[in-house]
Amino acid sequence: MPAKHTENARPAPDPTRFSAGSGFAPSVPLVAIFLVLLLGLAGASLVIGDVRLSASQLVAGLLRQDEFATTILWQIRLPRLLVAMLVGAALSSSGLVMQAYFRNSLASPGLLGVSAGGAAGAVVAIGFGFASVSILTVPVMAVAGAVVATGAVVALARSGASTERLLLAGVALNALLGAVTSYVLSAHTITYERNAQILFWLLGGLEDRTWEHVWMAAPIVLGAVWLLPLGRPMDLLSLGASEAQSLGVNVRGLRRQMLALSTVLTALATAVAGTVGFVGLVVPHLLRLVVGPEHRRLVPLSLIGGAAFVLACDLLGRAAGNLRLGIVTALVGGPFFLWLLRRRA
Amino acid sequence: MNALTATHLSVPGRLHDVSLQLSAGRLIGLVGPNGSGKSTLLQALAGLLPAEGEVSWGGQPLETIPILDRARQLAWVPQEVQFEFGFSVRSVVAQGRYAHGDDGAGVDEALACMDLVALADRPVNRLSGGERHRVLLARALATAAPIQVWDEPLAALDARHALQTLALAHERRTAGGTVVLSLHDLRLAHCLEEVVVLHEGRLIAHGKPDTTLTAALLSEVFGVKARHEPGLTLFL
Numbered sequence: 008m009p010a011k012h013t014e015n016a017r018p019a020p021d022p023t024r025f026s027a028g029s030g031f032a033p034s035v036p037l038v039a040i041f042l043v044l045l046l047g048l049a050g051a052s053l054v055i056g057d058v059r060l061s062a063s064q065l066v067a068g069l070l071r072q073d074e075f076a077t078t079i080l081w082q083i084r085l086p087r088l089l090v091a092m093l094v095g096a097a098l099s100s101s102g103l104v105m106q107a108y109f110r111n112s113l114a115s116p117g118l119l120g121v122s123a124g125g126a127a128g129a130v131v132a133i134g135f136g137f138a139s140v141s142i143l144t145v146p147v148m149a150v151a152g153a154v155v156a157t158g159a160v161v162a163l164a165r166s167g168a169s170t171e172r173l174l175l176a177g178v179a180l181n182a183l184l185g186a187v188t189s190y191v192l193s194a195h196t197i198t199y200e201r202n203a204q205i206l207f208w209l210l211g212g213l214e215d216r217t218w219e220h221v222w223m224a225a226p227i228v229l230g231a232v233w234l235l236p237l238g239r240p241m242d243l244l245s246l247g248a249s250e251a252q253s254l255g256v257n258v259r260g261l262r263r264q265m266l267a268l269s270t271v272l273t274a275l276a277t278a279v280a281g282t283v284g285f286v287g288l289v290v291p292h293l294l295r296l297v298v299g300p301e302h303r304r305l306v307p308l309s310l311i312g313g314a315a316f317v318l319a320c321d322l323l324g325r326a327a328g329n330l331r332l333g334i335v336t337a338l339v340g341g342p343f344f345l346w347l348l349r350r351r352a
Numbered sequence: 353m354n355a356l357t358a359t360h361l362s363v364p365g366r367l368h369d370v371s372l373q374l375s376a377g378r379l380i381g382l383v384g385p386n387g388s389g390k391s392t393l394l395q396a397l398a399g400l401l402p403a404e405g406e407v408s409w410g411g412q413p414l415e416t417i418p419i420l421d422r423a424r425q426l427a428w429v430p431q432e433v434q435f436e437f438g439f440s441v442r443s444v445v446a447q448g449r450y451a452h453g454d455d456g457a458g459v460d461e462a463l464a465c466m467d468l469v470a471l472a473d474r475p476v477n478r479l480s481g482g483e484r485h486r487v488l489l490a491r492a493l494a495t496a497a498p499i500q501v502w503d504e505p506l507a508a509l510d511a512r513h514a515l516q517t518l519a520l521a522h523e524r525r526t527a528g529g530t531v532v533l534s535l536h537d538l539r540l541a542h543c544l545e546e547v548v549v550l551h552e553g554r555l556i557a558h559g560k561p562d563t564t565l566t567a568a569l570l571s572e573v574f575g576v577k578a579r580h581e582p583g584l585t586l587f588l
Contacts, residue, residue: 110436110437111436112436112437239450239454240450242439242443242447243447243450245436245437246433246435246436246437246439246444246447246476247430247433249395249400249401249428249430250428250430250433250488252400252419253398253400253422253423253426253427253428254423254447254448254450254451254491254495255419255420255422255423255424255450255451256419256450257419295437295438299438299439299440300437300438300439301439301443
């Protein structure tokens with residue numbers, strides 16, 4: 008794509024230029040603050056749990072010098088931490104991208120049914136026994152399911168469609184794909200674990216995550232890197248497609264990348280944690296309140312902020328007697344969504 | 353030299369075989385009843401709508417001009433826009449510099465031209481329709497593109513800002529630029545150098561306003577009786 012190269016060849020824009028007089032804090036200190044917050048939450052989720060680790064045990068465990076702490080950290084808490092951060096970054100940035108794509112701040116992977124599509128794909132892979140073929144089967148099938156869902160949403164509600172149309176398309180897809188997930192699981196799992204499995208995929212969680220899940224979700228890092236330079240053209244696109252094109256954005260190429268990224272990021276997150284709702288809605292909204300609507304800032308912050316939000320929800324759930332992640336995000340996100348709807352009306 | 357050329361331009365159901373040559377350094381008005389294809393023609397000329405036929409800018413076929421170069425040559429102002437996100441007025445106007453590496457050049461001047469300095473930090477999604485339009489015009493001016501294509505820039509504006517916009521268009525033209533704008537107020541069309549008349553997707557007439565907007569044409573195209581008064585002038 009020649010246009011993309013020309014865009015990348017432009018001189019690096021001064022990140023503070025647009026903040027002049029606009030009242031937004033510059034973004035580099037904010038990124039630093041968010042990273043510190045994320046590190047703090049990560050540290051907390053490594054030491055807090057059924058067995059509480061001291062700081063020295065944490066260090067000894069991470070360096071594999073204390074057998075007990077090593078086992079807890081390297082077999083249970085680190086994979087869970089990494090999966091949580093990857094899932095949070097993926098869902099949050101995916102929501103941000105969908106909102107810019109549809110030019111609607113209520114678009115998000117959960118509400119539009121893309122998460123449900125990813126879960127249905129993953130469950131089909133597991134239910135029909137494809138999962139044992141390769142570690143790639145589940146994420147690939149999740150991507151396939153999410154692609155179907157995204158395609159349906161794009162067909163039902165084109166960019167710039169009304170909120171009603173967009174959300175109703177999501178309601179229909181969530182119902183349909185949730186039914187597929189429940190059916191496959193009830194037909195293919197042993198009775199005693201059926202309900203737990205259905206619950207995991209419909210209301211995501213981070214229980215028993217292993218290094219295999221970390222590797223499955225690892226491509227999220229690549230997606231995040233790909234997403235970073237798209238912030239500026241997304242600003243222009245979020246105010247209108249033909250206007251953006253007239254200003255020099257390769258709209259067709261940008262839109263393709265945005266759809267591909269938001270779909271794949273959601274699918275990978277869903278493949279390892281089930282459908283975790285509201286992350287893609289809550290985090291970009293909160294960030295816009297803090298730093299304003301410019302995607303050049305929102306993209307990096309949504310990656311870090313999403314990871315921090317999911318970690319915080321997971322910590323909250325663990326503190327409240329092992330509530331599943333999907334329950335905590337729904338408890339936080341549901342009222343937030345209703346508040347947003349009320350504010351828009 | 354021709355700034356914009358259209359050859360056998362058609363958009364199914366909306367525009368039929370329009371051929372048109374617009375010279376550089378002119379101020380051109382596009383008139384026609386509702387649904388006559390004004391917006392379609394402007395979008396096709398701006399390269400924003402797939403159309404049959406050929407469009408060239410400054411003698412160069414449009415499809416051979418890379419997208420960033422297009423943005424440096426032609427600025428587009430749509431008829432209506434809804435802003436979902438609360439970007440500040442200044443940051444939206446500064447988007448006009450995207451194709452220039454976001455250098456911010458001329459943004460303050462463009463804000464001042466459209467009386468937006470006091471609104472510069474306001475979120476665009478809280479502005480009135482007329483204010484939104486002024487933001488879009490300022491963004492188009494900030495591009496410094498020699499060809500300016502504005503779809504109904506005057507309809508949403510109050511009298512003062514409408515005249516100010518016309519004066520700006522005149523200024524661009526005097527500086528060698530080309531301004532093409534669609535409008536409904538036929539009295540204002542007399543302030544322009546050329547008018548292009550569209551009717552049911554077809555080009556009906558193209559020429560100086562005084563000789564083109566005849567009583568016969570106004571009656572045929574717009575279905576109105578009009579007394580033709582050449583040389584009608586407006587003051588800012």
